[in-house]
Amino acid sequence: MVGIKDVARQAGVSVGTVSNVLNRPERVSHEIRARVHAAIDLLGYVRSESARQLRAGHSRMLGLLVMDTGNPFFAVLAQGTERVAAEAGLGVMVCNSAESAAAEQGYLSLFVEQRLRGVLFAPVASDGEPWQALRRANIPFVVVDRAVDTRTACSVAADDVLGGSLAGRHLLAAGHRRIAYVHGPGHLQQVRDRREGLARAVEEAGLGIDTIVDIPAEKLDVSAGRDAGARLLGLSPRPTAVFCTNDLLALGVMQTTFDAGVRVPDDLAVIGYDDIEFAEASLIPLTSVRHPAAEIGRLAAGLLLQEIEPPDPERGHQHTGIVLQPELVVRRSSTPQP
């Protein structure tokens, strides 16, 4: 494999000069610059990132650790961070913890071994300090899709409790008095917060807590939603509305109930969460709480870049917690036609 030394020999200059041509071209005379570039083209030389990293002490990559790469919500979030990172000349390595705390730790150690420049991650576990490995290694990180104490770290999240309330108020205002909450694993903060919001809305309305019927689902995907939908159909009295922890569940629920001849929204109003593209694309467009994925990704990447190199070096870095406001997007699945 051809290295910088070969280029130097070919161009008849020293290795230091070649390095300068690559990194600080303005310091090198035109003529030599041309000679070096010619040599590079001739030999097909490509810089070795690993050697650069070794010298620099860290790589030129960010890590992004999400809970489900199959969920379009995270795909969009990833695209947001990728764009910002690319502008700063950084690459992004996206990994899938698949909602497993063990996998999460595995990837975090991988990130440390790789000496990533920074990490964005959506923690699975709700307790403990999953980011300890990063802390020890002095790798800047931003918590994504979950708010944490600003003494701990930067974070970018949306207000899930508010989101739950928006959904709840909407359903209650439409007269629903028996609302199912289809939810994923309870160890996820999001799952609990959204329920909490729903409960508050119920309380605001002066209704009893038994207005809410919990329907647990194994995972946060469509097939778990279908399953939950089947269980919902068996309930009696049947809820007249259902709020789901995310859109994938909602799409699954809607499909099962639709199949069974239940009319949506007339017999059953359905609300999802995240507002992924497929929510809008459903034949009965799904009412959803918009969770600004791309923006979370962009802002988080921005905070991370700031933490990596503070614009105002003397003041150092101050952790920031950004909380975005979710927004209810009302569509057909929750609003009977006149």
Added chain:
Amino acid sequence: MVGIKDVARQAGVSVGTVSNVLNRPERVSHEIRARVHAAIDLLGYVRSESARQLRAGHSRMLGLLVMDTGNPFFAVLAQGTERVAAEAGLGVMVCNSAESAAAEQGYLSLFVEQRLRGVLFAPVASDGEPWQALRRANIPFVVVDRAVDTRTACSVAADDVLGGSLAGRHLLAAGHRRIAYVHGPGHLQQVRDRREGLARAVEEAGLGIDTIVDIPAEKLDVSAGRDAGARLLGLSPRPTAVFCTNDLLALGVMQTTFDAGVRVPDDLAVIGYDDIEFAEASLIPLTSVRHPAAEIGRLAAGLLLQEIEPPDPERGHQHTGIVLQPELVVRRSSTPQP
């Protein structure tokens, strides 16, 4: 940052021994092994991947370059390769060429700079040799989701022409005589092959080529599908069936037409391609040609691993081209209820 030297000093051994503990523990006595591990824990030592890479000459990562990370088809494919790679102790770096040949080249050079161990990629451009950079750098690669000459490289693809034919025959057997083909950008091989299959089915049936009505779409996503659906509605006479290059387009088409009161499948039969999860999850489940994403991902990763280290070193490596058979998955969107 603590390095192997610090560990060696702390444990009172040489650096070589620490390296042995890490890489060939069986060569080291129990006692020393324990001392070294104690030192590692005490100091919080973490191996530097970049240093290992520099020495080894290549990284322990594979690259996966796909055309749209937002398309669940590729998300599933990626999960397939990730599993196989993980078993071999390799990580995967997933990148998004976004159907742009320029971005594709950009990522390929990135891969070369990183000295990735191997690369899987779904080429955007249909002509030329997009993999030249990899060739020059001697990085093994497998072409994914597109068949190429086995003298050139390994590849894993599905037979898109056959897939198109399956869709076509299905529609023709149901009596459709005017079939729209909603397709993405024509520079993609898949787009052309699937149409070719449809055309063959039409020919087999002894019908004229004007049985097919082309409806171009800008991209291969839902919103382009909606747009195409609107144009389809304006056609007269209106096709009675529509075949789409992928499921995202089909979902978009189906939504627009459904909205306009066109009954699917009675007034308009719809077939997609890929059979992503959302095809099955649609309220009117979408008939689709199953494109085995996970399997493509797994097999391609397998071939790549073989190319990286041939099981039978004396025989060297022989490029292999795997072509999988697609399968028609008939659902409600193409079959009127009795």
Added chain:
DNA sequence: CGGTATGGATGAAACGATTCACATCGCCGT
């Protein structure tokens, strides 16, 4: 003409691991 900036180029040290030729030691068989 001596002194001194200045712009360009140099080459050695350092980054942190792996590897390999070599050293050491105890033990066995003759």
Added chain:
DNA sequence: ACGGCGATGTGAATCGTTTCATCCATACCG
């Protein structure tokens, strides 16, 4: 007692960059 052997440990060389102290002309100033 000695050569040989296996098991264990050592430390220097190496990978390909970047960086920095240094050096060399050349031009400029007084």
